[in-house]
Amino acid sequence: MKSFGQKPWVLPQPVLIIGTYNSNGTPNAMNAAWGGQWDAKEIMICMGSHATTENLDRCNEFTVAFATKNTMTASDFVGIVSAKNDPDKIRKTGWTAIQSENVNAPVFTDFPMTLECRILRKIDQTKNGYNIVAEIVNILVDENYLAEDGKPDVEKMQLITYEPVHYGYLVMGERAGNAFEDGRVLQ
Numbered sequence: 001m002k003s004f005g006q007k008p009w010v011l012p013q014p015v016l017i018i019g020t021y022n023s024n025g026t027p028n029a030m031n032a033a034w035g036g037q038w039d040a041k042e043i044m045i046c047m048g049s050h051a052t053t054e055n056l057d058r059c060n061e062f063t064v065a066f067a068t069k070n071t072m073t074a075s076d077f078v079g080i081v082s083a084k085n086d087p088d089k090i091r092k093t094g095w096t097a098i099q100s101e102n103v104n105a106p107v108f109t110d111f112p113m114t115l116e117c118r119i120l121r122k123i124d125q126t127k128n129g130y131n132i133v134a135e136i137v138n139i140l141v142d143e144n145y146l147a148e149d150g151k152p153d154v155e156k157m158q159l160i161t162y163e164p165v166h167y168g169y170l171v172m173g174e175r176a177g178n179a180f181e182d183g184r185v186l187q
């Protein structure tokens with residue numbers, strides 16, 4: 001085994017697109033890989049100091065969309081360009097933003113699945129950012145991405161994960177097995 005020391009290499013990492021409103025009311029989006037499920041109805045995200053952070057200081061609601069192969073280029077773009085420097089940021093993505101019905105934040109309809117969220121706690125707050133714990137108020141799924149049982153068909157979505165070792169995006173592959181079931185053969 002080769003040792004690599006301390007690296008931000010928890011695998012796999014999500015590509016979360018955080019939607020908020022800027023102070024002038026225009027939608028903004030940023031890319032976040034450092035986040036995940038916190039509790040049954042909660043998520044956590046590590047927030048640095050961004051336009052999005054300022055937006056979340058004014059309004060504690062936001063959306064989280066899961067990036068896909070189709071939205072990959074623009075999802076990377078919103079992770080390298082700040083609304084602080086480019087007021088045209090969202091127009092350049094080509095995404096369509098509509099107002100969420102449950103939180104004061106934009107829903108980008110180009111994504112198959114979006115969480116509508118409200119901040120519960122900000123942890124370890126410094127001038128460089130904080131860790132958010134947020135309630136998942138509701139989940140929206142484009143009806144084109146539903147399975148026959150009416151639930152989200154994740155395999156259809158072509159979700160991407162962030163690969164932090166060589167800075168890549170990988171498309172999620174096919175179903176490998178059944179959770180809480182396949183392991184039973186060894187019971």
Ligand SMILES: Cc1cc2nc3c(=O)[nH]c(=O)nc-3n(C[C@H](O)[C@H](O)[C@H](O)COP(=O)(O)O)c2cc1C
Binds near residue numbers: 033083
């Ligand atoms: C792959 C990737 C992952 C990122 N993950 C995070 C993250 O977890 N937390 C964070 O604060 N910023 C993260 N960023 C950086 C922000 O997305 C970036 O600074 C963005 O331009 C902020 O936009 P804003 O200033 O308009 O809010 C990531 C960027 C990329 C490309």
